[in-house]
Amino acid sequence: AQSVTQPDIHITVSEGASLELRCNYSYGATPYLFWYVQSPGQGLQLLLKYFSGDTLVQGIKGFEAEFKRSQSSFNLRKPSVHWSDAAEYFCAVGAGNMLTFGGGTRLMVKP
Amino acid sequence: SQTIHQWPATLVQPVGSPLSLECTVEGTSNPNLYWYRQAAGRGLQLLFYSVGIGQISSEVPQNLSASRPQDRQFILSSKKLLLSDSGFYLCAWSGQGGHTEAFFGQGTRLTVV
16 A cells, blocks of 8 residues: 655744755555645645656646655755745645545744 | 535534535536545545445544435535544545546534534
């Protein structure tokens, strides 16, 4: 069965600083990978997805993620964080009809 | 375009009372449908998923059940709520095949008192 690990439960960065959120997955075949963002009390919004091809994928709101098969990772990055990026971020792996989510990383942004 | 509706947005229920949360999808047919629960400070736990009418798969044993009476309707139920059922419940849909992203409703905040 597939699994997803997000090692960082909380991350605090200063506004304008760069950001990297880590995601490691376990899956026996080629994974379909996703990053979602959740604002407090809201549903999840898709930031970006990887199915195949270029391992660096661009998403909405200036986010990007890089798929590294050798490291079983799909880390999310943003060069300059804005205060509005404060939220919870979830990495997910898709297999068959199942989406398995990591435990989430809560991002706080300092002014 | 496709939309997903989930209601109610918030719910406070006493222990032992029944539960019914409803989710409907518009603008697509034969979607995969999902119920997730998000407990405070924790990730998303898949409770149920459905690939078609009347087809329900349960991922965790619990006192909750799900039903899919129509193609685009997914209902989460309980006969008797427990305190531990409190949480944020999210409905989602995806296309068939598993390689498409899931789209989420706005969630229901359930507090069992």
